Amino acid sequence: MFKSRTNLAGHQLYYFTTCSFCLFVRVKMWWFGIKMPLKEIMFNAQNKVDLIEGGGKSQVPCLRIENENGTVFWMYESKDIIEYLKSKRAK
Ligand SMILES: N[C@@H](CCC(=O)N[C@@H](CS)C(=O)NCC(=O)O)C(=O)O
Secondary structure (H helix, E strand, O other): OOOOOEEOOOEEEEEOOOOHHHHHHHHHHHHHOEEOOEEEOOOOHHHHHHHHHHHOOOOOOEEEEEOOOOOEEEEOOHHHHHHHHHHHOOO
């Protein structure tokens, strides 16, 4: 099924492929019609370093949110991420 998706500027999702919580977030992202750069952490060591240094831990999924004023917020829990993305979905 084709679904057009809007890029959510200033957002990145840290994940790895076999993480079920990440998969759930990615499916919801698709359902909400949202896309953003994906940062894989299992095979990309730099992404993992960025996640730990920025967010404070290696847990995924993690949504990196950069606000227009440049402040960055790292959101870790899949339920919180899904609720947040729901509020950003294309209307
Ligand atoms: N309660 C968290 C659980 C996330 C979780 O357990 N993630 C695992 C991968 S599936 C993980 O990152 N484990 C490694 C770590 O915590 O550093 C959520 O719902 O997002």
